[in-house]
Amino acid sequence: MNPTACILVIGNEILSGRTQDVNVQYIARRLSELGITLSEVRIIPDRREIIVTTLCDVRARFDMVFTTGGIGPTHDDITAPCVAEAFGVPWTVHPETFRALEAHFAPGEFNAARQRMATLPQEATPITNSVSIAPGFSIGNVHVLAGVPRIMQAMFDSLAPSLPRGTPVTSRSWYALDLYEGALAAGLSEIQDHHPDLDIGSYPFRRPDGRRGVALVSKGLDRDAVLAAAEATRDLITHLGFTPQEGEPPP
Amino acid sequence: MNPTACILVIGNEILSGRTQDVNVQYIARRLSELGITLSEVRIIPDRREIIVTTLCDVRARFDMVFTTGGIGPTHDDITAPCVAEAFGVPWTVHPETFRALEAHFAPGEFNAARQRMATLPQEATPITNSVSIAPGFSIGNVHVLAGVPRIMQAMFDSLAPSLPRGTPVTSRSWYALDLYEGALAAGLSEIQDHHPDLDIGSYPFRRPDGRRGVALVSKGLDRDAVLAAAEATRDLITHLGFTPQEGEPPP
Numbered sequence: 028m029n030p031t032a033c034i035l036v037i038g039n040e041i042l043s044g045r046t047q048d049v050n051v052q053y054i055a056r057r058l059s060e061l062g063i064t065l066s067e068v069r070i071i072p073d074r075r076e077i078i079v080t081t082l083c084d085v086r087a088r089f090d091m092v093f094t095t096g097g098i099g100p101t102h103d104d105i106t107a108p109c110v111a112e113a114f115g116v117p118w119t120v121h122p123e124t125f126r127a128l129e130a131h132f133a134p135g136e137f138n139a140a141r142q143r144m145a146t147l148p149q150e151a152t153p154i155t156n157s158v159s160i161a162p163g164f165s166i167g168n169v170h171v172l173a174g175v176p177r178i179m180q181a182m183f184d185s186l187a188p189s190l191p192r193g194t195p196v197t198s199r200s201w202y203a204l205d206l207y208e209g210a211l212a213a214g215l216s217e218i219q220d221h222h223p224d225l226d227i228g229s230y231p232f233r234r235p236d237g238r239r240g241v242a243l244v245s246k247g248l249d250r251d252a253v254l255a256a257a258e259a260t261r262d263l264i265t266h267l268g269f270t271p272q273e274g275e276p277p278p
Numbered sequence: 279m280n281p282t283a284c285i286l287v288i289g290n291e292i293l294s295g296r297t298q299d300v301n302v303q304y305i306a307r308r309l310s311e312l313g314i315t316l317s318e319v320r321i322i323p324d325r326r327e328i329i330v331t332t333l334c335d336v337r338a339r340f341d342m343v344f345t346t347g348g349i350g351p352t353h354d355d356i357t358a359p360c361v362a363e364a365f366g367v368p369w370t371v372h373p374e375t376f377r378a379l380e381a382h383f384a385p386g387e388f389n390a391a392r393q394r395m396a397t398l399p400q401e402a403t404p405i406t407n408s409v410s411i412a413p414g415f416s417i418g419n420v421h422v423l424a425g426v427p428r429i430m431q432a433m434f435d436s437l438a439p440s441l442p443r444g445t446p447v448t449s450r451s452w453y454a455l456d457l458y459e460g461a462l463a464a465g466l467s468e469i470q471d472h473h474p475d476l477d478i479g480s481y482p483f484r485r486p487d488g489r490r491g492v493a494l495v496s497k498g499l500d501r502d503a504v505l506a507a508a509e510a511t512r513d514l515i516t517h518l519g520f521t522p523q524e525g526e527p528p529p
Contacts, residue, residue, distance in 0.1 A: 039477055042316045043447070043497065044306030045526075046481070048299075051321070055295030065293045068321035070302070073477075100460045101480040102467040132460075140463030175482060196294070209351045209383075212391030216353040226290050226324075229352040230297070231426060246294065275296075 029064045029193030029248065030090040036070040037078060037106055038096040038174055050095045050172075050179050057183060062193030062248075063091070073103050075112075082113040086169055091190070093183075096174030098163065100140035106171055107164070111148035114166055121147040124162055131160045156181035197250040199257035202242035202276045203269040207231070214263040215243065222256045224249065232276050242276055280315045280444030280499065281341040287321040288329060288357055289347040289425055301346045301423075301430050308434060313444030313499075314342070324354050326363075333364040337420055341442065344434075347425030349414065351391040357422055358415070362399035365417055372398040375413055382411045407432035448501040450508035453493035453527045454520040458482070465514040466494065473507045475500060483527050493527055 034054055040046040051068050058065050066089055071077050078097075086092050097106030111118035125145040129137050144161040147153065153162035154170070158181035163172045165186065172182045208229050219227040225247035233239045243264070245256035264271040285305055291297040302319050309316050317340055322328050329348075337343050348357030362369035376396040380388050395412040398404065405414035405421070409432035414423045416437065423433045459480050470478040476498035484490045494515070496507035515522040 036319075039479060039497075040481060040495070041302070042306060042319070043310055043449070044303050044308075044316075045449075045495065047303045051292070052295050052298045055293060057295075059294055065295075066323065068287075068293070068319075070319035072317065073479075099480070099482070101463045102470050103477075103479050136460070138460065138464065140467075141460040143463075144460075175484075177484070198294070198296075209387070209389065209392040209395075212352045212394075213389065216391075219353050226354075228290060228324075228354050229350070230291060231350070233426075233428070244291070244296065246290075 029062050030191045031064050031066045032058055032091045032093065033066060033085045033089040034068045035081060035085060035092060035094040036068065036096060037073060037094055038070070039072050039103070041070050041096075042072055049176055050174070053176065053180060054093055054095075054183060057187065059196045061187065061190060062195045063190065064193070073097060073105060075105060075109055078106065078109040079113045082110060082169065086113070086167065089168075091168045091170065093170045093172060095172050095179055098144070098161070098171060098173055100144055100161075104143070107143075107147060110151075110166060110169060110171055113169075114148055116149040116166075118146055119149050121145055121151070121153060124153050128160055154182045154186050156185045194248045196246055196248065197253040198244060198246040199253055200242050200244045200275050201257060201261045201264060201271045201273055202232070202240055203264045203271055204238055204240040206241050206264065206267065206269045207239070208241055210267060211241065211243070211263060214266070215260070218256055218259045218263065221259070222247070222252055225252055225256050227256060227260070234276070240276060280313050281442045282315045282317045283309055283342045283344065284317060284336040284340040285319045286332060286336060286343060286345040287319065287347060288324060288345055289321070290323050290354075292321050293323055300427055301425070304427065304431060305344055305346075305434060308438065310447045310449075312438065312441060313446045314441065315444070324348060324356060326356060326360055329357065329360040330364045333361060333420065337364070337418065340419075342419045342421065344421045344423060346423050346430055349395070349412070349422060349424055351395055351412075355394070358394075358398060361402075361417060361420060361422055365399055365420075367400040367417075369397055370400050372396055372402070372404060375404050379411055405433045405437050407436045445499045447497055447499060448504040449495060449497040450504055451493050451495045451526050452508060452512045452515060452522045452524055453483070453491055454515045454522055455489055455491040457492050457515065457518065457520045458490070459492050461518060462492065462494070462514060465517070466511070469507055469510045469514065472510070473498070473503055476503055476507050478507060478511070485527070491527060
């Protein structure tokens with residue numbers, strides 16, 4: 028069994044529709060490469076009691092939790108004190124981070140707001156990274172990352188080598204133009220029945236020119252089984268009188 | 279108090295990183311216009327027991343629930359029977375939808391897989407729409423929409439007039455180039471303190487040319503208070519020696 032993960036996206040700006048989240052897809056892909064199963068994502072508002080309650084729930088249910096958002100210097104950045112509360116530890120200045128930030132800013136610029144970014148749950152380990160001087164942090168099985176995608180990605184890169192790993196997912200895709208799901212459903216269901224441990228998915232697409240088609244994706248931990256299932260999806264497309272093409276359809 | 283909503287995104291393809299979700303942002307914006315508060319989003323896999331348990335949880339906690347994904351004709355499209363199970367009702371052929379689909383397909387093409395799309399929880403109301411012949415459906419406070427964005431949007435459009443409404447959110451944004459969050463945090467916190475019922479958010483951005491800045495967003499149900507808070511954020515930017523610009527920063 029691969030380790031499981033949950034992403035907690037913390038941010039009113041996602042729930043209001045102001046901002047299109049792109050962090051989930053990035054983390055999802057990276058976890059898949061590491062053999063970690065992303066089991067759930069939750070998007071919640073910047074509200075103390077909701078963040079604390081949700082953190083307590085998901086960190087008990089999944090092997091690891093990644094949060095994104097809410098670790099900047101402004102009043103709406105409340106993730107760090109909420110994580111401290113969820114773990115029942117003080118939210119306190121982290122001396123090494125404080126010194127690094129102090130050295131970074133010009134004299135007089137390391138104000139109270141910026142000092143908040145050096146204030147972490149006690150016993151947290153900073154996630155230093157190549158992009159921002161203010162770190163993310165890990166405590167227990169919770170990894171707290173920035174919301175800004177470039178910074179989040181740098182933090183994830185820095186964190187990745189220390190994460191527990193499982194068997195990477197193998198995935199193979201075949202697609203066909205002009206083929207509809209309704210025509211292939213019975214055959215695809217048979218392939219799924221032959222490979223109960225794999226995820227066999229069918230994803231209709233529509234190209235910018237309006238031409239439609241469907242992609243058949245075989246996915247799982249057993250590489251040989253995935254390759255066999257993918258061959259079967261290719262043969263199904265051929266059998267239905269369409270031309271199978273390997274990979275994902277171009278956007 | 280505005281009515282509350284939850285979106286349940288059902289789909290392995292989002293959790294694996296294969297597909298970038300864009301439905302949450304669309305629904306979020308539409309709900310905001312209707313005065314419905316999007317309180318939570320969950321992304322969960324195509325797994326029967328998880329879908330049923332999550333549905334039972336969120337439909338009790340929020341005034342309405344929107345699901346996206348899993349209503350096509352293939353074996354991995356299990357949302358409809360799961361909704362039936364969550365409501366404790368049979369999953370059964372909906373005669374009117376059956377006849378509409380039967381009339382749509384050429385003779386011999388309305389196969390068992392396609393007939394599944396005419397099978398709904400008993401007492402569900404179909405959400406007919408301008409794009410797909412297969413409908414979404416509503417049962418109780420749960421609205422079941424497609425995963426394909428074009429179809430989902432048509433279903434939402436069709437559904438919107440029947441949704442309960444609240445007070446639409448008023449939102450105003452001012453931004454400044456070259457300004458950093460750490461410099462404005464104290465002033466922004468004061469503005470938030472003067473308007474405890476509003477959400478005052480600060481969102482750093484980075485243009486494609488590398489130039490950075492920050493947007494200050496004032497949001498809430500009291501229009502006059504939002505306008506006053508937005509003026510205060512504009513004055514704060516000026517006071518810090520930067521040039522306020524109205525609206526959201528261009529991408």
